[in-house]
Amino acid sequence: MAREMSISRGDFLKVVGAGAVAGSTLSVLACQPNTTAQSSGGGGGGPEEKALNFYNWGDYVAKSTIPDFEKQTGIQVTQDFFSSNEDLLAKLQAGGTGYDVIVPSDYMVSIMIKSDILVPLDMSRIPNFKNVGDNYKGLPYDPKNEYSVPYQWGTTGILYNKKELGPLEPNWDPMWDQANKGKIGMLNDERETPGAALYRLGYSVNATSKEQLDEAEAELKKQKPLLRGYFDSTQNRPSVINGDLLLGHVFSGDAFLALSSNDDLDYMIPEPAATRWTDNMAIPKGAEHPDNAHKFINYILGAKTGAELSNYTYYNTPNEAALPMIDGALKNLPGYQLEPSIFEWLQIIQDVGKATRQYSTLFTAVKSA
Known part of the structure; x- marks a missing residue:
């Protein structure tokens, strides 16, 4: 499901009287697409370089998401974009490895698990998973959240x-x-x-x-x-x-x-x-920076980051800790x-x-x- 948008969301919230909240204005994405992901993988045995390759739907992070993560961790994020779950799957099956975090939708997570494309998550390194509401845990495509955690839903x-x-x-x-x-x-x-x-x-x-x-x-x-x-x-x-x-x-x-x-x-x-539907974060086999991937996933599940993300995308957050910070004008929209x-x-x-x-x-x- 394409989530791409190309016009300002922030202007609309201002029209209906919402306050200025980080992530609610349109910006150019922080990093340019990396269209040639590296083909080697595994993360190696030594310390990881300060880098992360993020493969996401277009225009699906808030203005503040990437810069704040880079500032907090020193990890430089490079984004590449796909337009459908099928394109994502085809890219990975064709050997497009080197991506550290991907964002497949529900049914595609199941397909990728069966196709042995994903690596299990180390939940001890994602403590912010506690912020995810019960309605968004243990869904049929990954009943034990062994391979994925929710990103946005709608x-x-x-x-x-x-x-x-x-x-x-x-x-x-x-x-x-x-x-x-x-x-x-x-x-x-x-x-x-x-x-x-x-x-x-x-x-x-x-x-x-x-x-x-x-x-x-x-x-x-x-x-x-x-x-x-x-x-x-x-x-x-x-x-x-x-x-x-x-x-x-x-x-x-x-x-x-x-x-x-x-x-x-x-x-x-x-x-x-x-x-x-639910879009999810997962780590594919061949990830160059699995340690950084876990740090990024945990960061996205933080309360403030989760609120900024939904205030930008206009989609719903699975993050219960983020709900008090969702723009009031957005929460009041029908549905x-x-x-x-x-x-x-x-x-x-x-x-x-x-x-x-x-x-x-x-x-x-x-x-x-």
Whole structure:
């Protein structure tokens, strides 16, 4: 799931009256991308050099995150960027080693564990893991948090123009409504968009039966003539803001960014089910600086760092110690703070094994229909 953003979040918080908090204004990332990660690995036996290679989604750290870590530790951070979980996996499988910390999403953590790509974490060196809330520990993709700890989390739902459409019931039906023809944008994502159809049909987002997946494909083919197209979340967001779309299938951070500047919009998490996702920090095999990697992961899980991160990304923090420092204007946006009952019907996308190919084939068939 792409988390990329290219416009100022800080300006939006100022519009709605939030205080100036470190990490809530746009900045150029502290380090330039390292597009040629080193291929040797293992960390060696002597003291590590003061360096860290961080492989992350674009624009997914606060203004202060990297500079403060470098100042505190003397460790120089180099960032490289990927645009999808699949790109991340392909890079590592192709021998792109030398990265010290990576940020895979939930189901990709599971795939990487099975593919023997990750090294176990030494939790004795990550004491700030205590800050992580129980709702974000022991999730299905890494039940004992042996290989990963949470970085940010969010939901996938519908950003819509409530001025034009009025308040909508929280379900998936508007995305299939003939009245909205040409004004709907779905995610260009082979798990999220079939997932929306599965949710609407009352099935699991991780369905593997051919019958259920065939039904989902049929639903998406019915929907396709109503769509403007399949887009990234970062494309659906501005299209809803400028009126080209009335409804956009988006990740929650994009929705909150839009809501913070436009009172005509709203965000809903549809029933009977929707996606809850988590991005995670992990150390891949071949890491050049595993000691520094543990220091960086522990730093990210600090209360202040965690708050600055979410105040910048507009995504939710798994860090309970950070919650008192989240900007009030952000916490007050619709859908940012979820009622405990909502967690009961949110689903987590998981590795579906051999059925992964079925999802890819299904989505390709829908887009080419």
